[in-house]
Amino acid sequence: MGELSGLYALWYREVKVFLRERSRIISSIVNPIIWLIAFGGGLGSTISFGGADYQTFIFPGVLMLTVLFTSIFFGLYIVWDKRMDFFKEVMVAPLSRLTLFTGKMMGGCTDSLLQGSFLIVIGVFFNINYTPYSLIVVILFLLFLSAATTSLGLAIGAQMSSFEGFGLIQSFVIMPLFFLSGALYPLENLPAWLLFVTRINPLTYIVDGMRGALLGLNHFPIWIDLGVALVFMITMIIAGTVSFMRMH
Amino acid sequence: MIETFGITKVFKTLVAVDHIDLSVEDGEIFGLLGPNGAGKTTLLSMLATILRPTEGNAKVNSYDIINQPSRVRKSIGMVFQAPSSDELLTGWENLYLHAMMYGVPSEVRRSRIDEVLELVDLKDRAKDLVKTYSGGMRRRLELARGLLHKPKVLFLDEPTLGLDPQTRSHIWDYIKRLSKEEGVTILITTHYMEEADALCDRVAIIDHGRIKALDSPANLKMRVGKSMIRAKVKEPNLEKIKTLPYVSRVEAKDGDVIIILSEVGAHIQEVLCNIGEASFVELREPTLNDVFLQLTGRGIRDESAEGWEDKLIQVRQNG
Numbered sequence: 001m002g003e004l005s006g007l008y009a010l011w012y013r014e015v016k017v018f019l020r021e022r023s024r025i026i027s028s029i030v031n032p033i034i035w036l037i038a039f040g041g042g043l044g045s046t047i048s049f050g051g052a053d054y055q056t057f058i059f060p061g062v063l064m065l066t067v068l069f070t071s072i073f074f075g076l077y078i079v080w081d082k083r084m085d086f087f088k089e090v091m092v093a094p095l096s097r098l099t100l101f102t103g104k105m106m107g108g109c110t111d112s113l114l115q116g117s118f119l120i121v122i123g124v125f126f127n128i129n130y131t132p133y134s135l136i137v138v139i140l141f142l143l144f145l146s147a148a149t150t151s152l153g154l155a156i157g158a159q160m161s162s163f164e165g166f167g168l169i170q171s172f173v174i175m176p177l178f179f180l181s182g183a184l185y186p187l188e189n190l191p192a193w194l195l196f197v198t199r200i201n202p203l204t205y206i207v208d209g210m211r212g213a214l215l216g217l218n219h220f221p222i223w224i225d226l227g228v229a230l231v232f233m234i235t236m237i238i239a240g241t242v243s244f245m246r247m248h
Numbered sequence: 249m250i251e252t253f254g255i256t257k258v259f260k261t262l263v264a265v266d267h268i269d270l271s272v273e274d275g276e277i278f279g280l281l282g283p284n285g286a287g288k289t290t291l292l293s294m295l296a297t298i299l300r301p302t303e304g305n306a307k308v309n310s311y312d313i314i315n316q317p318s319r320v321r322k323s324i325g326m327v328f329q330a331p332s333s334d335e336l337l338t339g340w341e342n343l344y345l346h347a348m349m350y351g352v353p354s355e356v357r358r359s360r361i362d363e364v365l366e367l368v369d370l371k372d373r374a375k376d377l378v379k380t381y382s383g384g385m386r387r388r389l390e391l392a393r394g395l396l397h398k399p400k401v402l403f404l405d406e407p408t409l410g411l412d413p414q415t416r417s418h419i420w421d422y423i424k425r426l427s428k429e430e431g432v433t434i435l436i437t438t439h440y441m442e443e444a445d446a447l448c449d450r451v452a453i454i455d456h457g458r459i460k461a462l463d464s465p466a467n468l469k470m471r472v473g474k475s476m477i478r479a480k481v482k483e484p485n486l487e488k489i490k491t492l493p494y495v496s497r498v499e500a501k502d503g504d505v506i507i508i509l510s511e512v513g514a515h516i517q518e519v520l521c522n523i524g525e526a527s528f529v530e531l532r533e534p535t536l537n538d539v540f541l542q543l544t545g546r547g548i549r550d551e552s553a554e555g556w557e558d559k560l561i562q563v564r565q566n567g
Binding site (some may be wrong): 002005006008009010012016017020021084086088089090091092093094095096195 | 296297298318319321322326331332333334335336337341343345346348349350351353354393
């Protein structure tokens with residue numbers, strides 16, 4: 001009981017803070033629109049894939065990008081929390097580390113799913129036709145994605161003591177995860193090395209699953225996409241929990 | 249009730265807390281007084297189960313800090329040295345979250361929050377973001393938060409650090425009220441001797457991780473036993489004063505005479521009778537700083553930023 005209300009408290013804090021920070025919400029809406037209009041529109045004037053125009057083609061990728069960035073940075077933000085004494089107060093609370101982790105993770109998921117839903121609405125203006133089926137599949141993928149990447153961010157952040165490593169994480173974790181996922185290009189006809197790398201990147205399957213549901217342009221069957229996403233999420237949640245247990 | 253048994257913390261080569269045995273009674277305000285880096289916060293952190301002792305053990309509310317950390321945590325309140333309230337939330341929300349994290353039953357949460365807000369006079373600002381609070385208000389909010397789950401023991405780590413004198417004395421009033429009205433046992437660390445003097449029933453003077461002395465502030469000061477008389481005398485009879493057995497030092501400068509002696513109350517008459525015609529007399533009682541000085545050979549704040557200020561005051565007093 002104590003752990004449950006503690007969990008709710010941790011979650012409540014994150015959502016409250018998120019909804020209060022209007023600037024973050026605005027940038028979370030504007031950034032993907034810039035991607036879609038400037039990048040999608042610019043490149044889309046010369047290329048298209050599988051009958052969909054490029055802007056529409058990268059929409060699932062931009063959706064993924066938005067949730068990925070929000071989630072991972074939310075997780076990494078724990079570094080800042082740890083330096084602020086306010087988090088000490090949370091650390092001495094009579095709550096288990098598992099509760100601490102789960103509360104934070106669920107808070108982060110809620111934030112990025114809220115941002116994801118803004119973008120889903122915006123999708124209507126970019127020729128995305130939703131069906132109940134495609135909406136459910138997309139939300140399911142976003143849920144797996146946000147839980148996995150928030151956990152990843154938390155797992156890394158819990159072990160860091162300063163912001164010095166942020167650039168490295170950007171270069172070696174976030175950028176490769178995004179650019180090597182097929183978010184911006186189809187998975188066919190890739191050079192051998194890229195073919196290999198995209199196949200071992202779990203985000204590839206998430207983008208593929210969403211693209212399949214929204215545009216019918218999937219490379220893998222949906223059960224493979226969902227399976228990989230699920231395993232990715234579970235692995236990251238375990239990693240995050242272990243990392244929290246070891247956090248001093 | 250707090251008891252420590254040879255509790256020790258070693259950081260690499262630094263022994264921060266060195267085999268401390270301590271016993272704090274129920275309902276007591278107990279002070280850990282010492283300069284920065286003496287090991288006070290480390291000791292407190294171990295008792296609050298944030299740090300694990302290298303050696304030894306302790307009991308807080310009869311719970312073992314090593315084997316029952318979560319029971320210890322439930323039974324204590326902690327107010328940290330640095331502000332630890334969430335700036336992005338309102339005062340009320342800070343308290344609400346704390347109540348939930350500490351398992352305060354939902355039916356009493358709101359009334360308990362009102363109660364503690366009342367206690368620290370923050371009711372009318374409860375709905376404002378903590379960002380907009382002054383330093384003193386944040387401290388009060390954190391005190392309130394520490395009390396929300398009715399802990400039997402409250403740890404206060406430098407509760408008035410960096411606050412102006414007026415706010416500080418307000419906070420002292422709140423702490424005293426808490427101890428009186430709620431019967432909470434309070435363990436407080438400070439490097440302000442005035443604070444230890446004004447608040448604590450008993451004080452442990454800590455230096456280099458060890459207890460140098462432990463007693464009530466009054467008894468500690470008596471131990472030094474030395475007081476100072478400053479008098480303006482035109483033609484002081486210094487030789488006569490110097491022969492008095494209880495006088496340990498006499499100085500004269502520009503018509504000011506400074507006499508260091510023991511038990512000033514019993515001897516002031518004799519001193520004044522012998523010194524000559526005084527136009528002005530001032531007494532200064534020993535402070536805990538004098539106690540610290542005697543025990544360690546240096547002032548309590550020599551290492552801190554305020555050190556120069558203290559010395560300035562001393563120079564003024566002596567000169």
